[in-house]
Amino acid sequence: GDSVTQMEGPVTLSEEAFLTINCTYTATGYPSLFWYVQYPGEGLQLLLKATKADDKGSNKGFEATYRKETTSFHLEKGSVQVSDSAVYFCALSDWNNQGGKLIFGQGTELSVKP
Amino acid sequence: DVKVTQSSRYLVKRTGEKVFLECVQDMDHENMFWYRQDPGLGLRLIYFSYDVKMKEKGDIPEGYSVSREKKERFSLILESASTNQTSMYLCASSSPASGRPNEQYFGPGTRLTVT
Numbered sequence: 001g002d003s004v005t006q007m008e009g010p011v012t013l014s015e016e017a018f019l020t021i022n023c024t025y026t027a028t029g030y031p032s033l034f035w036y037v038q039y040p041g042e043g044l045q046l047l048l049k050a051t052k053a054d055d056k057g058s059n060k061g062f063e064a065t066y067r068k069e070t071t072s073f074h075l076e077k078g079s080v081q082v083s084d085s086a087v088y089f090c091a092l093s094d095w096n097n098q099g100g101k102l103i104f105g106q107g108t109e110l111s112v113k114p
Numbered sequence: 115d116v117k118v119t120q121s122s123r124y125l126v127k128r129t130g131e132k133v134f135l136e137c138v139q140d141m142d143h144e145n146m147f148w149y150r151q152d153p154g155l156g157l158r159l160i161y162f163s164y165d166v167k168m169k170e171k172g173d174i175p176e177g178y179s180v181s182r183e184k185k186e187r188f189s190l191i192l193e194s195a196s197t198n199q200t201s202m203y204l205c206a207s208s209s210p211a212s213g214r215p216n217e218q219y220f221g222p223g224t225r226l227t228v229t
Contacts, residue, residue, distance in 0.1 A: 004156075032216050043118070043204055043220030044157075089156060093216040101147070101172075102218060106156040 002027040006090050006105035013080055013112050021075040021108045023064075023090035031092040033057075033066050033073040034102065038087045047075075047088070080112045117141070118221035120205055126227045133192040135224050137205030144209055146188035147218065148172075148180065151202040163188055195228045202226075 007022040025033065032051045036044040048057030053068035062077045073090060090105040121136035139146065145164055149157040149172075159172030161180040169180050177199060181189045188207075192199055202225050206218040 034216070036220075041222070043222045044206075044218075045220065046217055049217070101159060101162065102157075102216065104157040106154055 002031070002092060002103050004090050004092055004103055004105035006088075006108050009087075009107070009109040011108060011110045013110070015082055015112055015114050016079045017112075019075070019077040019080045019084075019110070021088055021090075021110070023073045023075065023105060025071050025073065025090075025092050027071075027092055033064070034091040034093070035062070035064055035073070035075050036089040036091060036104075038089065038107075040086070044089060080110070082112045082114055085110055085112045118205055118207055118219050120203075120221040120224050122224050123222060124225050124227075126229065127192075127195050128229055129196060131192075131195050131228075133195050133226065133228075135190040135192075135203055135205075135226070137188045137190070137221055138186050139188075139205075139207040139219070140186065141207070141209070141219070142185065143207035143219075144185075144211065145207060146182065147206040147208075148178075148188065148190045149204045149206065150174070151204055151223070157204065160190065195226075197228050200226060200228045 003026045005024050034049045035047040037047045038044045048059040050057040050066035056065045064073050064075045087107045087109045089107045091102045118139045127133050147162040148160045158174050163169050163182045179191045202223050204223045205221040208218045
């Protein structure tokens with residue numbers, strides 16, 4: 001079945017460092033891909049998405065490109081801030097006519113130190 | 115903004131108790147979902163619902179049931195709580211009619227401890 005694999009955490013970075021969180025997927029068909037973020041004590045919120053191959057999703061300085069040839073959707077940010085400390089989840093859609101279920105990776109915890 | 119609320123942030127129950135977790139969304143979304151979140155396992159889908167009185171099993175439905183009597187409310191029921199059901203429970207909703215059917219909106223979660 002469909003699945004999502006993320007790099008293990010926790011990831012600890014200094015402020016202004018470059019961030020990459022790897023995400024690869026296995027899917028039949030042509031899923032949409034998502035990154036969700038969970039700040040401490042909160043539920044998940046959508047960070048960015050891409051719906052087809054070579055699409056780039058971006059938001060709040062984060063970017064991810066849908067790479068069909070490598071089945072990847074790596075999350076990047078050029079300069080992280082302490083406020084980016086959170087758990088990041090990669091997900092793919094499982095489309096059906098009534099609206100898609102999401103399949104999530106295991107999450108990657110990011111800690112940014114001042 | 116879409117708001118998804120869950121009845122409790124923290125809950126402590128005893129083994130064998132019947133537990134109700136309530137979720138309410140205020141944006142008229144058709145779809146609602148219940149997940150549990152465990153370290154190293156990500157989010158796993160328990161049940162979901164596409165419409166009132168409709169329910170579908172997710173990946174880990176054993177030990178759980180759900181109820182959706184009104185469009186805005188989706189309840190998760192633990193018929194007889196067990197210690198292995200200690201977890202964070204997250205509710206979410208989405209709307210195919212919005213043109214963004216795969217964008218799910220999450221509640222803040224209920225951290226359930228079963229002793």
